[in-house]
Amino acid sequence: MGMTIKEIAKLAGVSKSTVSRVINDAEHVSDKARKKVQQVIEETGYIPNSIAKDLKRNSTNSIGVIVPRINTSTISSAVEGISNIMYDNGYNLLLTNTRLDIKEEIKYLELLKEKRVSGILFFATELTSKHLETLNKIDLPVVVLGQDISEIVDFPCVIHDDFNSAKDIAKYLVKQGHQRIAYIGVQEYDIAVGQLRKKGYAEALTENNLEVPEEYLYKGDFSINSGYEGMKEIIESSRQLPTAVFAVTDSLALGAIKYLKERDYQVPEDISVVGIGNSDISSWITPELTTVDYDHLKAGEEASKILLKYITGDKFKGKLLMDYHIIERESVKKI
Amino acid sequence: MGMTIKEIAKLAGVSKSTVSRVINDAEHVSDKARKKVQQVIEETGYIPNSIAKDLKRNSTNSIGVIVPRINTSTISSAVEGISNIMYDNGYNLLLTNTRLDIKEEIKYLELLKEKRVSGILFFATELTSKHLETLNKIDLPVVVLGQDISEIVDFPCVIHDDFNSAKDIAKYLVKQGHQRIAYIGVQEYDIAVGQLRKKGYAEALTENNLEVPEEYLYKGDFSINSGYEGMKEIIESSRQLPTAVFAVTDSLALGAIKYLKERDYQVPEDISVVGIGNSDISSWITPELTTVDYDHLKAGEEASKILLKYITGDKFKGKLLMDYHIIERESVKKI
């Protein structure tokens, strides 16, 4: 244990330079010397110290990742994608978890700089001025995931296309013949889900000259129960029932379906329902949910590729909108 | 940028020793010097280089984590637990993902040693002799998660109590009055799920003097479809139908329920079903599934605590069996 290059050199009867050359299989080493060194390394179980190496080289092959949580399918899939690309390119992941505490983000940004990571993948939540200051200070390539902050700060962003996907699945409902489409959403301080998806829904309807009565609109939180309550309120307050429901997430759709089932409405025969997100549940429930699939794994991969280029000096400008696709399953009926 | 302690020292008009003392807020620094240094650090945005520090100190505050995948709820929850404990104790996570490739495990074990991590949390799959050799060679504290290898190799293991939990939920069925309990399992090369859970089931029944006819036993794979097929086979081949089904995972239970529903058997009125694992789906399906909950997050936390002690020289011997509890929901009827 605690072997160093120097000791290997002594044992092999060569200089540490030669050992270094063997380790990094560089040129200018005779076969004889190489063999001998390899043998000694093998025998002693020597494993080089990459801390020393990193110090000398003044660079690491580590990438910092900042997430607000790990055990969500969205984030863990993205991290899986990140690890795919990064490992293939010889980088390691230094994973930090803010546990939804914004102040920790600042701390971890600095910590990752201390560790001299080559770049950072940052799952952003909110952006304060303190963030901007820190991002500036650490002077590292950063790619932001999940939030579009490309207008506030000059870092590449990788985001899902909330607006167009919402619009498309709303258009899909219209195309299936639906004219009365209710909306179950969330508060608008959430930009992606609360604003963009709603805007997509609204635009799809107006473009098709469809009006939305006030009583078709519900805004709650992200819980399943909120979907249940929303559906209840819409059903109870509508003079004429909608033929379809546009829920802004799969959980909300699930809650809506639960309520409908309880009241003996058939889905999709009486009322069609769509969600967004293609969560695990969406394919387990009956009827299987028609929804929008975002490819989180691929988002992680794309963000990684952008970061790698950034590190080598080729900076992506603006934001990358990820692809999506509608998964047609059983919860929508053509009328 | 690229500031060093030396440059800060020059700017502050002190020696680098003094700057070092300020950074590590050590004693023996006059207020005046401290103020001045802090001011210069603030102005220049200097962030210390922890690579140099680690090299000098000959230790890092990093923990290596080796996982076979990231985006499963089991693993991501465990990693969340790990990050909780580790961050609270000042450690960072170096995350490596083998993508189910056993050879990569060896590679990552060595890589983490190169990085001079303080310890490793290893989600093991299989253990080859090459593994043992490498584990030996790297000479680091390692805690193994998810597999009981405490008899083969002298590292602490943290595992779920497959045997007792299976036995308990089988006993629960008996207690609810069930006498004819069918079994849907998996092949026995999987020790935890294939062997231990089956053993728990078998023991619960024999202890209650219940016999199991051969046609009540089915062995497939881990897929939902396998649960479906298993249920089908059991129903079709039994002279007398079972009143309950013990499925070795939630997915299998789900498949079984799917088949029963299709054939218009009521769950749990006609046949009760239990699973194991408390997967996400288990609470979404109708009827909600009675199952066993393993606390993966806590397993990660406990493993982390054991590793931290190990690092400070206090090695846990043998294996830690995690707690579990039965979640009673709707899929079992008392008879």
Added chain:
DNA sequence: AGAAAACTTGGGAACGTTCCCAAGAAAAAG
């Protein structure tokens, strides 16, 4: 006031590598 104690400070070696440079050895060219 002088001695002792306590605090403050700076210099320099060390951590384990890499990589430049110079020198020695071998091979090729004349």
Added chain:
DNA sequence: CTTTTTCTTGGGAACGTTCCCAAGTTTTCT
């Protein structure tokens, strides 16, 4: 056989810290 070229080798500085030690300064005590 000498000169040039190419290959191989080792020595040592450097990367940015920490930490020991010695020296200088201030405070406390008698």
